[in-house]
Amino acid sequence: MTEGTLAPDCRPRLAPHVRLRFDAVRARQVLLAPERVLMPDETAVAVLQLCDGERSLAAIAAELAVRYQAPPAVVAADIAEMLQDLVDKGLVLA
């Protein structure tokens, strides 16, 4: 594995044993994995919902940059950092 940030052309997706779902009791999205429950914030949820293994990291960043009216380069850097952390935890494959 290489250290550092993900390449713009990688196509991230949730690892097969990881599930993102809405929890009605807490009224929020939760990320479920073995022995782990994560409560991703709204931005992280927006990213994870686009991690379908088809969109590239660059495409995800472009889409969210439009949605949040933010500079694409900044969005791309933020997303890459967040996803790298989830890749290191084995929750996202890229």
Add this chain to the structure above:
Amino acid sequence: MNASPPEGLAPPLAVLLELTHRCPLRCPYCSNPLELERARGELATGQWTRVLDEAAAMGVLQVHFSGGEPTARTDLEALVAHAAGRGLYTNLITSAVLLDRARIAALAAAGLDHVQISFQDSEAAGADRIGGYPGGHAKKLAAAREVKAAGLALTLNAVMHRQNLHHLPEMIELALDLGAGRLEVAHVQYYGWGLANRAALIPTRTQLEAATATVEAARVRHKGRLVIDYVVPDYYARRPKACMGGWARQFLNISPSGKVLPCHAAESIPGLSFENVAQRPLAAIWAQSEAFQRFRGTGWMPEPCRSCARAEIDWGGCRCQAFALAGDAALTDPACALSPHHGAVLALAEAESEAGREAFVYRQIGARIPA
């Protein structure tokens, strides 16, 4: 229902179902209580499905099917399917010696998310001696391969102690070889059977330091391929672990007969009474039962915890360990260096680990535990 929870009480994240205490293995550190429950007292399928409904409704997100050996129950597939239908994340915690291809396929079809298989050692001779079950290791290897072949996520649970720590590097290799995405390196915890066998199991400080270094190096080397979770034996630590993330804060454990416990070892604490899912809704037990309220939060804490900055970080450590080592569950966990009992506990650990006892008291119904 008038089970108004204490102010600000969040719903539990996970529930562990001890479907049965039956198990072909006899591990000397088994997490089941010394007083094992008999098969005739086990909840029926319909009672477990009701428990799953109640758990999902109160906000539980994950269910661990455990035991004993949960695959000894022929209704396991039905229970997994029921849990999956309620949106629960389903995890099977198994010794795997009863799992064959057909059973694994049925569990996968029922919607099982993840399988965790325990290994007693990295090679058959040691593993079969520790587990007290000849041929067990070979069966585990075969089952782990079938789990991967069925496309299920696999965690390897390596329970480590003085008699197998020299094989930790091989355990890590085994996890990689079997294609596990996650490895749990869990040092034995000393309550129940583990406490009865502490003299035969507790690592030396040198062993522990070597193990920690091995894990840290392996984490870096296999980053992105294998996640390693590490549970340390806190006798040698300066501060205790946040046992269960705090008593009655995140987790429920249900025994084969339906007793609801804040942790699997809670019955080792005398004077606590536990309510049963057959008598009261799970949400009411969680919110109000005496055993859950007894050590919830920080109100019960004595000094030095009461005025400690870590009170809401480690929650005073483990209640069962406080009872086992200091004779009172309402004291600071003696694993904490601020506990007045810490020095004695550390000295005992060092003395026992150096003495080198090898014989085990194997887990079994009605075993005689030497004092």
